[in-house]
Amino acid sequence: MRVLIGAFYLPFAVSLILAAAPAQETQNAQAALPKDVYPETFSRLQQIRGGLEGAAAIRLHGSQGNVRFQSSVGRDLTELAILTTAREHDQPYEWSLHEMEAIAVGLDPAVIDVVRHRKPLSGIGQKESAVVQVGREIFGKHKLSSETYARALKIFGERDLVDLADLMGNYAGTSARLTVFNQHMPPGWKQFLPLPFTPPDDIHPDSRSRLPLIQRPTPASATPPALYSRPLAPEGTGPAHIRRHGAGLKSLEASVGRRLMELAILVTAREHDAQYEWTMTEPAALKDSLEPAIIDLVRLRKPVAGLAEKDAALIEIGREAFGKHLVSAETYARALKAFGERDLVDMVDFMAQHTADGVLLTAFDQQLSNQQPLLPIQ
Numbered sequence: 001m002r003v004l005i006g007a008f009y010l011p012f013a014v015s016l017i018l019a020a021a022p023a024q025e026t027q028n029a030q031a032a033l034p035k036d037v038y039p040e041t042f043s044r045l046q047q048i049r050g051g052l053e054g055a056a057a058i059r060l061h062g063s064q065g066n067v068r069f070q071s072s073v074g075r076d077l078t079e080l081a082i083l084t085t086a087r088e089h090d091q092p093y094e095w096s097l098h099e100m101e102a103i104a105v106g107l108d109p110a111v112i113d114v115v116r117h118r119k120p121l122s123g124i125g126q127k128e129s130a131v132v133q134v135g136r137e138i139f140g141k142h143k144l145s146s147e148t149y150a151r152a153l154k155i156f157g158e159r160d161l162v163d164l165a166d167l168m169g170n171y172a173g174t175s176a177r178l179t180v181f182n183q184h185m186p187p188g189w190k191q192f193l194p195l196p197f198t199p200p201d202d203i204h205p206d207s208r209s210r211l212p213l214i215q216r217p218t219p220a221s222a223t224p225p226a227l228y229s230r231p232l233a234p235e236g237t238g239p240a241h242i243r244r245h246g247a248g249l250k251s252l253e254a255s256v257g258r259r260l261m262e263l264a265i266l267v268t269a270r271e272h273d274a275q276y277e278w279t280m281t282e283p284a285a286l287k288d289s290l291e292p293a294i295i296d297l298v299r300l301r302k303p304v305a306g307l308a309e310k311d312a313a314l315i316e317i318g319r320e321a322f323g324k325h326l327v328s329a330e331t332y333a334r335a336l337k338a339f340g341e342r343d344l345v346d347m348v349d350f351m352a353q354h355t356a357d358g359v360l361l362t363a364f365d366q367q368l369s370n371q372q373p374l375l376p377i378q
Contacts, residue, residue: 033367036146042367044149045158054276055357058364062162071167073160075105077131078167080115083107084135085168087115089175090325092193093183097233099192116193130155135168138362142273149363162360169359173352174239180317180327180348181242183209186234202329207236210332211341214244246345255343258288260310264347266290266298267315268354270375271322276366277358279374299375313338318351 033039041047041057048060063071068078079102086095099112111128114121118136121129130152137144152161182203185191206213213236233240246252253261262285269278282295294311297304301319304312313335320327335344360366 034146034365036149037365037367042369044364045162054280054366055360058162058360058366059166061158062166063159065163067163067167071160071163073127073156073164076102076107077127078164079105079107080111080128080131081135081164081168082171083112083115084132085139085171086175087118087193088135088139089172089179090193090195091175091178092191092195092197093178093185093238094171094175095193096185096189096191097238127155131164134165134363138165138168138359139172142362144363144365149365162364165360165363166356169356172359173356175325176321176352176355177239177242177348179321179325180332181210181345182327182332183237183242186237189234200329202332207241209237209242210336211242211245211345214241216241216244242345243349245341246349247342248346249350252343252346252350256310256339256347259285259290260314260347261350262288262290263294263298263311263314264318264351265354266295267318268322268351269358270298270301271318272355272358272362273375273377274358274361275373275375275377276361276368277354279368279371282374309334310338314347317348321348321351322355 033042036044038044038046041053043058045058045061048057052060065071068082069075071078079098082098083095083102085091086098095116102112103109108124108128111124113119114124115132121132124132130148133148134144134152137148152164156164182200184200184203186208191197203209204212216235235241262281265281266278266285268274269281278299285295286292294307296302297307298315304315307315313331316331317327317335320331339347
């Protein structure tokens with residue numbers, strides 16, 4: 001028997017209520033947004049084009065060019081952004097190469113020392129101070145305050161601020177690659193970061209990293225690169241050399257499967273307190289057969305004892321690379337044995353790409369729309 005409620009049959013009334021629920025959830029989420037977040041994008045940037053969200057939508061606001069060399073903010077400030085990123089990740093190889101470049105393009109050595117020694121920012125220029133403060137907050141606190149964001153936006157404008165954040169994200173990813181594979185400076189090159197140093201016993205003498213040297217073939221008619229557009233890294237070292245040992249994401253997926261790749265995203269998100277990326281990824285991870293118990297282990301930072309070898313190795317290498325900025329020889333050896341060299345290089349590269357995206361999501365405070373947050377963070 002159907003029961004009338006006013007002019008509606010009960011089943012129809014229930015369907016109306018259910019249809020209205022998602023819209024109400026979205027309205028509630030919009031009402032709770034921070035004051036500097038737009039309700040149509042749930043981020044600090046307005047919508048440019050529909051169909052994109054997250055980091056891809058944020059990048060549309062940038063110049064889409066080679067930021068390091070072509071940004072209108074100038075080479076001194078792009079090198080400062082890279083140095084800030086290297087310092088906040090305790091990455092001596094990245095720092096040492098870029099300190100020399102920064103001085104060559106006119107960055108004040110006094111500013112470099114402020115970053116090197118994490119000194120207060122009073123006494124340096126307004127632009128320099130804004131770049132360093134943005135990096136310190138994103139990498140040190142995993143959030144960017146409204147005050148710091150507003151100040152940087154006023155100084156640089158939207159396009160250049162997106163470019164600077166994207167540049168810092170890319171070099172945060174580079175830092176992860178260099179850290180996992182323990183890239184060191186070539187013999188005779190000075191390390192300029194004040195970090196404790198113990199000569200490692202698990203690196204190759206020619207590549208100065210945990211990966212054996214792969215020589216790059218020299219083109220028959222090589223033209224010398226333009227000044228300050230050439231690679232900084234000595235041949236056989238650095239991120240480009242690391243990538244020579246991989247085969248790319250298609251190879252990785254065919255070899256290890258989506259389940260482990262989703263786990264890699266979650267580990268990366270957890271170590272960066274990335275609520276948006278975690279919450280958007282967890283349902284996909286469950287769909288790709290990642291066990292709820294393992295998801296909870298990563299979410300709550302529980303010990304990895306008892307896990308399958310690949311799961312445990314992946315979680316540990318992410319925790320050390322992103323949390324400690326140092327991957328122990330034992331952890332690396334375990335991951336190498338579990339994945340093999342090619343897949344480990346590709347997996348770290350995959351995590352580094354998500355690190356880069358995470359910087360943009362943090363800088364522009366990407367919020368969830370109508371999803372319940374799944375990470376236990378404020």
